[in-house]
Amino acid sequence: MSQTALFTLPKICLVYKNSSIILRNSVIRKYSTNTTKKKTASSVYRTMNIFDRKAKMMQRERSAQREDYHLAEYIKEEIGWRTADRVFDIKRTFKNAVELGAGRGYVSRHFLPDSVEKVTLCDTSQTHLDKAIVGDGVLVEKVVMDEEHIDFPPDSIDLIVSSLSLHWVNDLPGCLDRIMNCLKPDGVFMACVFGGDTLMELRQALQLAETERLGGVFPHISPFTRVRDIGGLLNAAGFTLQTVDVDSMSVWYPSSWHVMRDLRALGEANAAFTRPLRLHRDVQFAAAAIYDEMYGKDFPKHGSRGVPATYQIINFLGWKPDPTQPKPMARGTGEMSLKDLHRIDEVIKDTKKIELSDEDKK
Numbered sequence: 217m218s219q220t221a222l223f224t225l226p227k228i229c230l231v232y233k234n235s236s237i238i239l240r241n242s243v244i245r246k247y248s249t250n251t252t253k254k255k256t257a258s259s260v261y262r263t264m265n266i267f268d269r270k271a272k273m274m275q276r277e278r279s280a281q282r283e284d285y286h287l288a289e290y291i292k293e294e295i296g297w298r299t300a301d302r303v304f305d306i307k308r309t310f311k312n313a314v315e316l317g318a319g320r321g322y323v324s325r326h327f328l329p330d331s332v333e334k335v336t337l338c339d340t341s342q343t344h345l346d347k348a349i350v351g352d353g354v355l356v357e358k359v360v361m362d363e364e365h366i367d368f369p370p371d372s373i374d375l376i377v378s379s380l381s382l383h384w385v386n387d388l389p390g391c392l393d394r395i396m397n398c399l400k401p402d403g404v405f406m407a408c409v410f411g412g413d414t415l416m417e418l419r420q421a422l423q424l425a426e427t428e429r430l431g432g433v434f435p436h437i438s439p440f441t442r443v444r445d446i447g448g449l450l451n452a453a454g455f456t457l458q459t460v461d462v463d464s465m466s467v468w469y470p471s472s473w474h475v476m477r478d479l480r481a482l483g484e485a486n487a488a489f490t491r492p493l494r495l496h497r498d499v500q501f502a503a504a505a506i507y508d509e510m511y512g513k514d515f516p517k518h519g520s521r522g523v524p525a526t527y528q529i530i531n532f533l534g535w536k537p538d539p540t541q542p543k544p545m546a547r548g549t550g551e552m553s554l555k556d557l558h559r560i561d562e563v564i565k566d567t568k569k570i571e572l573s574d575e576d577k578k
Contacts, residue, residue, distance in 0.1 A: 257389035260452040265386050265489070266439065269364065272384050272487040273340045276319075279483030280343035288481035289320070291467070295529055296322025296379045298463070299408055302531070303377065304331060306404065307575070310375040314338060316363050316407075317381020321348035324377075329353035332375065338363070364391060368398035378407035380529075383440055384487060392453040402538035405455065411462060411528030412440045417511050418475055418503075418525065422495075425502035434492045446532050455534025456541060463529040468522040472507040475525050 279285055300323045303310075310332045315324050318337035327335060327350065334355035339345050345358040361367065363378070363385050376395055385391050395405050419437045426433050443462060450458045469475050479485055507523055514521050535541065552560075 255452065255454070256393045257449050257453040258387075258393050261389040261449060263387045263389065267384050267386055267487045268489050269362070269384075269386065269487075272483075273362075275485055275487060276339075276341045276483040277343060279481055280319075280341045280347065282481060285481060288478040289322075291465075291527060292319060292322045292380055292482070294465070295408060297326055298529075299323045299377060299379045299406065299531070300326035302406060302533070303327070303375070309333060310404075312336075312373050313375040313377065314368070314373050316361075316366070316376065316378040318348060319344045319381075321350050323379050324354070324356075325349040325351055327351040327354050338366075366391065366394045366398065370397050371400050373398050374400055374403050376403070376405045376407075380408060380410065382407055383409040384438075388441075389449060389452070392449055392455075396453050396455065396536060399536040401536055402540060403536045404533065405535075406531075406533045408529050408531045409446075410440050411530045412442050413464070413526060413528040414440055415475075415479075416526055417507060417523070418472060421472065421503040421507035421510065422499070424506050425499045429496065429499050429502055435488060435490050436486055436492065436495060438486050438488045438491075440528075441530070443530055446530055450532060450534045453534070454537065456537050457533075457535045459531075459533040461531050463531065465527045465529065466524045467527065468524050470520070470522055472504045472523060475523070 279288075303323075309330060311334065313324075313327070313332045313335045315321065315335060316338050318324060318339045319341075321337055324332075324335045324337060325348075329351075332354055334357070335350065336357045336359055337345055337348050337350070338359050338361040339348075340360065340362055342360055345360065348356075348358065350356045363381060364387050376399060382388065382391065392405075399405060415437055422436050423433050443460060447458065447460050450460070469478075508521075511523050512521055513523075
């Protein structure tokens, strides 16, 4: 073998080696492109098994069978009306709607035929569904279904609403993914849940009482979600035109005993796996005294005294993507800088008046 051949052979091997690397990389790149998974809420957020769903179903069924249940459902009635009012703001007739965790139909009872043609009530309690009320002229179907295991055909529903139910769901990311899957393109998902500041007065009173009597704190009130978590879940699930806002409602009770009584009657008692088996009697009396001392107020006109209970409501809305939806303008297409907003009247010299139609004025 000549010297030329000796020097040429390593070059040939080097070229072959580089070629194999390029070929292998291209195969890997092609394989990874074909197997790219669609982004979902389940792929971004992990599921946390916090609530005992069987215990919650039993609590709801027991509350539905109470004869005085209607005396404690004032919160769900009020929030259900507010949610229905948000549906009326959408100038559209929904042919097929679903209410998850419907209970006695707190949202659907306000629907009108010109807003919703048909609604399917879903709840884990058959007794609640039997007592459900729906607006006149609206077709109704009742189905016993768990919010964690929604089973509807893909692209089959125009509107999904839920009022004060999804805060007991463990797999909330998976629930939003299933909701997205069964909605039609340009379909609407509207819901509300209890926020993290709900029952903060009762929570603080129980913590102080247990620290004094037992030297420790137990989770007597279930954890609630936060606003930032809701926005992230909607975004991860693929919803567009998202809206998240918070309401706060205070209800006055004669004492903390009445607060806890109504919560149990409503089926909203603690259902976390870490909940204690019982609440000591001396802790209850100490918590009631602390509650009244910290938050109690006299009402001279009525000759009585009461304590407040705060309910934080997180309302959120999202749309399934559709080409007909409005889209943001591309970056760089703006004709005015934000620093010139103070002299907007000078910048915009040619102003036009747009007449509103009768439909817009409604």
